[in-house]
Amino acid sequence: MSSPNATELNLFQRLPLGIIWKSSVAIAGLVFFYAFLFSHNLDNQSSDSFVTLQLKRPASSPNVTIHSPTNISHIGxxxxxxxxxxxxxxxxxxxxxxxxVTRGCIFLDKEPTQEYLPWPSTSPPYRVNEDVTKLSVYPKLVSPDQVRMFRSILDMYRVGDNKDLRWFMMCDDDTILLVDNLVEVxxxxxxxxxxxxxxxxxxxxSNADFSFDMGFGGAxxxxxxxxxxxxxxxxDACIERYPQLYVSDHMAQSCLADIGVALTIEKGxxxxxxxxxxxGLLSAHPQSPLLSLHHFDFINPIFPSMDRYQATNHLMTAAKYDQSRFLQQTICYHRERNWSFSxxxxxxTHIYEKTIPRSILRKPLETFKPWRWNGSPPLYMFNTRWVNNDPCDAPHVFFFQSIExxxxxxxxLTTYIRASPRNLPPCSVDGNHSADSISEILVLSPATTRKTAGVIECCDVEYKAEMNITEIKIR
Structure with a gap:
């Protein structure tokens, strides 16, 4: 480094003593501050305090091969x-x-009694969660069972059969997962x-009650x-910090936020x-791969004339053929009759007896009610359409029947049959645009080409009046 010249020395000498003194104090303060942080961290490397929760992100994990694509065996x-x-x-x-094929465990609160044994081989193997009453913070816990559920992450991590795992996927027992889509995402x-x-x-x-930054764990x-x-x-140190939290997914979000990890949103x-x-919601799913559906015990069966279990198995019939298109919305038009198809x-499949823009049809019909009523809108995290009896706005509704x-x-080839008569007059005054005669809709889609996430597919409509059938080809 070169020495200061005379001009620089003169400028320094002309500075007021007060400025020089304040600058020296500031520099000394910074040196002291960083020295304190360094020594404090050395003294507290084993501490579970909030400060030490800031963790270094790993360059790589020793248990995975980073060069191969993730597959179903990599998910626990x-x-x-x-x-x-x-x-x-x-x-x-x-x-x-x-x-x-799938790896993982179902976590229970206690050992199965004789009536549940032998444990079926078709189900995930079971594990009993570690007893949370042994935790020193147990007397302060507002929801011990929710702590048990949250600690399933730790129990799964300690199972010992985690070789080559890349991901842990947490969900409730009343949740339907689309595992092929999950792998792809x-x-x-x-x-x-x-x-x-x-x-x-x-x-x-629900988001306001807990957190807009929380991944809801049931789903x-x-x-x-x-x-x-x-x-x-x-x-466990995090549980001690938040004994007042009463749902497991809020515990998870709080703990992850404390170590600097924010939620990454996946709309499926x-x-x-x-x-x-x-x-109404399932008929207008966003253009994202469907990954899970939760709370099946709290909604009506999703197909008419079926119970919840029958409806669930029926839904998954199509998913076994093609999960990439499952519940993905495709909108097309039959210009001759001014029909819109969703x-x-x-x-x-829905038929509307007038041309309705895609921007409208992508909004779910509000056939449902909110989980908790908060008195005034907005109720939902998405836009909806009101259900009404205007014959130009009310759809003819057809539900999935079969696939081959x-x-x-x-x-x-997926077949959809009319759920029930619409019992409304036609949209057009002269009745030429009525779709009342249609009893079946056939949808043809590529068998070996998976739908690319986020890409909107097109379709062509052919109305076969003599057969009361409409055929839709997705392309």
Whole structure:
């Protein structure tokens, strides 16, 4: 470094003594501050205080191969249940669980009694959660069972069969998962970094009651392996910090926020904080892969003339063929009759007797009610359309009936049948545009080409009046 010249020395000498003194004090203060932080961190490396929760992000995880795409074997499923609820909710789990393919455990509050044994091989293997009464903070806990559920992350991490896992997926026992879509979505993310992936509730009040930054755990949230590894050493200390929290997913969000990890939103994860008929929501799903549907015990069966379990299995019939298009909305028009069609692949098809813009049809019909009534709008985290009896706005509704593979055209043929007569006059005064005669809608889609997430597909409509059938080809 060169020496200061005479001009620089003269400028320094002309500075007021007060400025020189204040500058010296400021510099000395900064030196002291950083020295204190350095020594404090050395003295508290083993502490569980809030300060030491700021963790370094890993460059890579030793338990994964970062060069291969994520597949289903890389996901460990944590299904939260109890001995009382498992018996009635096992059918939901069986609809998506794949024995000898999916990995994970169902976590119970106590050992199964003789009536539940032998444990079925078609279900996830069970584990009993560690006894939370042994925690020193137990007397202060507002919701001990919710703490048990939250600590399932730690219990799963300690199972010992975690070789090559990249992700942990937490969900409740009344949740339907679309595992192929889940694999495809998780492939987008670098599993060697910290990721907390989930979604909000559909209801404004539910998010306001807990957090708009929370992944609702019933619907499910995914944690990368390195994040779980880091959280495992801090989880119980976090419970001690928040004994007043009374839901497990709020505990998870609070603990992850404290170590600097924010929620990454995936719109295909659905808490279903709704009541009654959710067909309006399922018929206008956003252009995101469907990952989960929760709260099946609190809604009407999603298909007419079926109970909840039958409706669940029927829904998953189409999902076994093509999850990439499952519940994805495709909108098309029949110009000759001014009809609008909205197809929710594998679930429903709507016909409107007038041309309605896509921007309108993408808004779900409000067939449902909010989980909690907060008195005044906004009730939902998305825009909706009112249900009304205007014959130009009310749809003819058809529900999924069957699916088959058409080898000659390498296509999947899904059939939708009318739910019930609409019992409204036609939209057009002369009746030429009535769709009352249509009894069936056939939808053809590519069998081997998966739908690209976020890409809106087109379709063509052919009305076969002599057969009372409409055929829609997705392209």
């Amino acid at each position: 499923f944590i299904v939260i249940s109890s001995l009382n609820s498992w018996k009635n909710r096992n059918p939901y789990i069986l609809s998506w669980w794949r024995p000898n 998780l492939q987008k993310y670098d599993h060697t970094n910290y990721f907390y992936i989930g979604d909000n509730s559909e209801c404004v009040k 499910g949230y995914a944690l990368s392996y390195p994040l779980v590894e880091a959280l495992s050493t801090k989880l 994860i659905h808490q279903i904080d709704l009541h009654d008929d959710i067909s 197809v929710s692949w594998g679930y429903s 593979y058409n080898a000659s055209g390498n296509q999947l």
